[in-house]
Amino acid sequence: MSSFKDDALIALDNLADRASGLVNPAVRLGVTGLSRAGKTVFISSLVHNLLNGGRLPVFEPIRSGRVSKVRLEPQPDDAVPRFQYERPYRRPRPGSGMAGSTRAISQLRVTLDYESASGWNRMFSPGRLSIDIVDYPGEWLLDLPLLAQDFRQFSETTVQRARAGTRASLSREWLALASVSGATAAADEGSARRLAESFTAYLQGCKADDRSLSTLPPGRFLMPGDLEGSPALTFSPLPDLPAGRAPKGSLWAMMERRYEAYKTHVVSPFFREHFARLDRQIVLVDALQAINRGQEALSDLEQALADVLACFRPGTNSWLSSLFTRRIDRVLIAATKADHLHHESHDRLERITARLVSRAAERIGMSGAGLDVMALASVRATREATVNHDGHALPVIVGTPIAGERINGEMFDGERKTAIFPGDLPQDPEVLFEAADGRSRTSKSAEAKPAMPELNFVRFRPPHLEETRGGLKLSVPHIRLDRAMQFLLGDRLA
């Protein structure tokens, strides 16, 4: 592990950041989450609301009127693509919601002129803060543990997981191919490529919509960024490696070399050059999707989040903490798309999300002031209503389901509005997790698995953004976006 060199480089980077921060203070906000969690929509809505004077009553600097000017600026890092803020709202992909996919890291700078709340700060602070918003796939964070694993350990963990549960049927083809190829056979590019492709197909299968199993490393196999097809991505773990070392010239040796290259040239640089420089972090979680898909998806998500959280407190892992100086001091775990629920369920979603990360947070000693959990909707696509159902008032949400969504067998075309009763989240989150663990605290019999509650979450189209006649864009409606901003940024604008 070349941690000494890494350390020195990071120290240099941080020093440069600090030095330029004296002239123009900046805070680097990382926005991440597994694919489709809502990163792009979150950033777009946050920026849009800042730029267009959106309703942000809980974000104190805005509420108190201390922010005088907000503007987009060229972002300072030449090697990182700019986040296309203008794109998601101008050109929505037909049918499928709001934005294209986050394929790689991107960055956007918003600069705020403000008046500090305290007289002393007013004297000394330049009254200007740049917020560098960095969007990157959460899948990449799952790679961190690889830095501590050699090829044998990586193969063993990956194969073990591939043989359990639903994954067993998805991985069959890849594992069969791997044992036919044989680890000690002579290396050749063709079989390396076929194996890598088969392995990638297995990872993709886990991720497919109807399964929603969370992603396993290597993160770039599903989110290759600009590395698609390069040798560093053309490898596969191998099952049942014999004892000893890889014979020279074998497939095994080739895979091992590429795996190490992946760590050196892909994983390490990401953590060193990007991750280590973040100050604040929001992790977006599509908890509703996992709840909707059932128990295996839920415990899978819990596991993935534990791996993600471990990145934020490397202190528990001594070799890791030497890889980057700790800098992120606030982490927000946010369950997205809360607008799919009636507001009565928002607090429940929050509790479920808190439960999803509680064990992991405890394990890495991260509960407390630096960590918060909330349920939010970056964009509110629904409104609430009450309908009369057999004499009972039933709380429903009204919106336009995206094309192809089904409710009770009825298919929607993306134009028609409907009211649905999304179902109730359980008041006690343990109900879901007991079910996920396959055991119950309340019932004595081991067979009596509590059923998952009947839930029905539909994906809705975003609201149309209307413009006033003066050409002024209306603010994007949201749920608790301002609360998230206050936690992540409020103190930096105090």
Ligand SMILES: Nc1nc2c(ncn2[C@@H]2O[C@H](COP(=O)(O)OP(=O)(O)OP(=O)(O)O)[C@@H](O)[C@H]2O)c(=O)[nH]1
């Ligand atoms: N109703 C609603 N839908 C949302 C919200 N945020 C995201 N979505 C939906 O989720 C989809 C994915 O959101 P994105 O912001 O593209 O997610 P992402 O994390 O950037 O996804 P990738 O870049 O593909 O990894 C969108 O197309 C929306 O349909 C929200 O606050 N409310």
Ligand SMILES: [Mg+2]
């Ligand atoms: Mg995205």
